[in-house]
Amino acid sequence: MKKYFLLGSFAIITLFLSSCKTSQEVVNKKEPNTEKSSKKNQKFKPYSEVITDEAITDDGLFKTHQIDEEYFYEIPQELLEKDMLWVTRIAQIPNNLGGGYLNAGSKTNQQVVSWERFQDKVLLKVKSYDEVALDESAAINNSVKVNNYEPIMYAFDIKTFNADSTAVVIDVSKFLSSDVPSISGLNSRLRSQYKVRNLDSSRSFINSVKSFPKNIEVKQDFTFNAAQPPSNGSVGSISLQVNQSMILLPENPMQPRLYDPRVGFFTVGQIDYSSKELKADEKRYIRRWRLEPKDPEAYARGELVEPVKPIVYYLDPGTPENLKKYIKQGIEDWQKPFETAGFKNAIIAKDAPSKEEDPEFSPEDIRYSVVRYVASTTRNAVGPSVSDPRSGEIIESDIIWYHNHLRSYRNRYLLETGAANPNARTLDTDSEEIGEMMRQVIAHEVGHALGFPHNMAASYAYDVEDYRNGDFTQKNGIAASLMDYARYNYIAQPGDENIRFVRQMGPYDHYATNWGYRVIPNANTPEAETETLNSWIMEKAGDPKYKFGRQSSRFDPQSQTEAIGNDPIKASTYGIKNLKYVAKNLPQWTSQQTDNYDDLQELYGEMLGVWSRYVGHVVTNVGGVNEDLKKPTQAGTVYSTVDKKTQKESVQWIKENVFDTPEWLIDRNIVKNISPDAYFERLRSVQVRHLNNLLSFDRIGRLINAETTETDYYSALNLMDDVQSAIFTNAKVDVYKRNLQRAYVERLEYLMNEDSRFSNYNKDQSDVQALVRGELKSLQSTLRTKRNRAGNKVNRYHYEDLLARIDLIVNPR
Template sequence: MKKLLLLTLFGAAAISAADAQTRPTNPTTTPATSDTTKRAAGIGFPGASKAQPKPYDQVITSKAISRKGMITTHKLDDKFFFEIADSTLGRDILVVSRISRAGSEVRSASGYAGDQIGSTVIRFEKGPSNRIFMRKISYRTYGPDSTTAMYQNLQRSNIQAIAAAFNIAAYSPNKRGSVIDMTDYINSDNEIFYFGSPAVKTNFRLGTQQSDRSYILGVRSFPTNVEINVVKTYSLTAAPNPFGAAAPAGFGGGAPSGSSTVELNTSLVILPKVPMKPRYFDPRVGYFTVGYTDFDSNPQGVKDIEMVKRWRLEPKAADMAKYKRGELVEPVKPIIFYIDPATPKEWVPYLMAGVNDWQKAFEKSGFKNAIMAKMAPTSKEDSTWSLDDARHSAIVYKPSEIANASGPSISDPRSGEIMESHINWYHNVMKLVHDWYMIQASAIDPRAQKMNFSPELMGDLIRFVSSHEVGHTLGLRHNYGSSSTTPSEKLRDKSFVEANGHTPSIMDYARFNYVAQPEDNIKPKGIYPRIGDYDLWAIEWGYKVLPDAKNANAEVPVLNKLTMEKLKNNRLWFGTETNPDDPRSQSEDLGDNAMISSDYGIKNLKRILVKLPDWTKANNEGYENLTTMYGQLTTQLARYMG
């Protein structure tokens, strides 16, 4: 009877299975038990059988092109392997992704060479069944002291996401490393190596990856990083609807059309085994921050910790005694900004000067030659050097109509240490500074009374913008309150403004000295922004090494005492850009009395207005220049009127 029952059940199961092979199914519905995920070769998945590593020489044959570095890389025909040493497992690796080249479709959405499209932290670790896991690491909830019970609780309560799993193809000959096939993962469209989120892709109108038109250009390994270069082709999504969701009939956004190809670079940079000693944020000094929720600091709750973003500048061990005596010393590793080889040669000296101008600020923190600009080496000088390499910071020149520049940076989330920066320098920023200077300074500077400035004047304006953006890459935020510390009438004092500038901070949006009148005879030194008293103080606060303070907590009372003493000087006040209700912290203003300053500005606008037709005249052209500059003038008037 039992035998009959078993046979009956088996027969029913067999009939059911056979029926499933022939029964028509709804083509738009996937059965709940069906798994349609495409499995990439070499990548492990839950439920997969245990991987069986092969002998090393059967995987990495004599035909392989190998390159040793942070991770040893191997290229074998069209496959790419990572050989990860056991000593690298568990180390935090910063992943930074950028556009290397883009088609017109992406550039029209402000996607240019050097633009960052993703950043995250990963960690490789050994998993079960001969697999290597890649985890995506978050430091939002953090216990920095591994000796505390709370740290252990956090470890038990939190798990970092496994972003990918790879079969171990072979073990290293010395058994201290694992070889994994990265080909399919590099070829895939994933958020770790490429566009960091769907929103970033959407911004560029990029849809589904077209695998038949995507391929790997190369994988290179260096001592502290791995560089991956790929070509990706994506379908194009619909253009944005200019009228919003409720568009009139016939006025919707453009339909999806065609495809777009981009070249992308991904840098994997190993983070320091021991994080830099952080410095806690003080709202009296304007720095960008990274942060985490700390469960240790407050025994009766949690505390949000903010650490300032700054470069790791440290005296050499042999110079520490000199540093403590107050002598200027060179740092172990200076901050170097390379100038994009594509930069027009006439502007290179001014961009470099904008970087080097910060050297005097670092002298306040005890360092000489702490920051410098260099031309990027040519391929003949260094064939391994690349603008995409995340080890190098650079000013990247972009052939764009965008009238702007920006200074972003990438930092270690554990400490705030700035790892690198690529300043975006858009070609059309020159149009921006031309229009600003003509409308704000042409009444007192005859050089500004024309549509095409001399190379010397334009160079000076480029230098000022370069210094401002470099300031951001050093960690400094806008100081909108700085200009309010200068008495409005002092802005007409020739000796004062030529000696001190019209604002104590180049990080202010104070632009140019529009208060000065023609009869004041103020020279350019009193018209341009410059690195000022506040900037010197901010760099001193952020970069002064306190060798006797063992940790960030021990630094707090020392820095607080220094800050209280320094802020007796009103010119060192920081007025945040995030408090528009404070009348002192406004952009595009000057002086401590907006009414007085604006009145002087309007007097100058009246002088400029009657001259604009002559100053904007161009042979064989219409009134476009006049229209543009009249618009700039009325915009400036609106600022004066509040």
């Protein structure tokens, strides 16, 4: 009863205070709560005994304190239960970790977290916005919460409170120096692959903890004991540096824009249980920066308006002076597409401020996006970004440029354009031309950081013959989008004049930027925007310059990486004709200039890769299916099979350019100066790669599927017959042909016996085994005849070996 009386008295006092309006009285009203908290906190150590005079303190989002090897977070009470984005990246990486698919800067995990007080502990909880009730008033909102209970990543004992109890102090030393799975640099696959046993605590430590106004950055140096490390095997361990970024998310999320697959954007996804649909409604939002016009009225009138907050990229202080101009140009090339979207000066490049200009500037501060120049032998550039999973708002990005990447572009420039482009026939490419290449690569990576994925259909928009037209290429470049993987014009032939060989921004880039970034006045919900967004797509429907092609559509000859032109057969024919010219002159352009064979060896190896890419573009025609993303209101179907004539011509082209030994690739002036052996093995490996690709489960499955939808189709049997004929013709049978014939029999054995669980059909109950068995039986008859007519002992032994192999396949013992 006494407790009840006191609460009642407090309520009366509160009512009295609430009738007074001065700010001082509002402050006084809070004092009893602070005093009460102070009394409650008396069981904890005094602040000064935990955070001693020896502490090195960094003020920011949280105050962080370092005392010897211990680290403490001082978390303001007002930031408890606030959404924060936790991003884990590999900062420094050992050689060959992940087999080349990981690099410094690779993100290993991204999750939303919040710090929450529970009794005498602070819990670090992992939150998810994958499943939500966007209408928080809906009754189902409670069900979403109780059926998506948030896991606790870690629990910390409260060590103390600050003087006025507005912040709680925890020790994060053990947490940040432990192998916590959800923020580890090594996932379960890598641990299994390299047989990782455990974290070696004696060789692991916290490198640094830095606090900035909106984020906290932690670097950890970890060493794991491993039985089979990817490099330095004698050490028996894997060492890497991991960067943990914790970022305060905006209090008010940006209004999302609903994704439409007909326009290419990276996305975030949610399942909305409060939808009025008769199911959980999956929604995808595009990832984009928050651009808002300073003058909304002028913007609505169609005037160019500056954004409230432009996108600014700072150049790494370590960037070579001679390259800064091109990096800045690559960044600001996106100003024109943003003008199409109504924004002026929307994206700006700046030099990083000096210590004197801004002593607090740091590339790790989430407020700054940076083009980082990395001194590394890696040949790559990447454009990662961090986005709010609630809305898709891009918060920050760092473009990463690796020093040796320009060497890749020099080599590709020489190999792919050297026949038609005299300027490319050198190892010392002109600095302005190298700068132009770098400019376009930076612009491409910035495009990723703006939310744009690769658009592999953009290079299919132009006719093959247009690439030989100087006026056309100078105006249009080599693809309708910079976001395609179309690097060089490999189609132009010797004698063609005024040709542009390097990619550039295209019309699709303007179109996609407008679609994703233009503010639609008075559309206050994502759903209110959809009619306008759809109308913009329909205005361009049917025009190949504005088509988006997914990189994942590996069955689609219209959306191929590294391809240019709308006819793979014609484009690859031009490309190989140029490569033959380059191969003949490669020693003159390399070893005869340097007086060593290092560059010749490097470029010869890369030339095989270029040839292989050209071949792969034609292979995709076989069993090819064109994908044209569209809504049901648009005419035509989404998927259409490549016509029979084109498929048959493609197999004939592969016979002539791959299965018939490409002797021009075995130039004695090259191979006898770069390796003592294995010339035949290099060529064999590429030939077999395309043979196996041609006779893949998925490709055969699409050909079988065509029987169900087409009246005149290229069948799986047609492919089997044509490939066998191409490989076992009466042409000269040499070491290369023998290798290929053995590989063919091995591939049929694979199709007969291997598990096809990753294809889209049941192999054992399909036509595949019957077709393979029939082809092997037919081949047996052919081989007996060839064995009896063999002109030399090696070929006779070869045919006998093939017959024995086939017998084991069709009659397993």
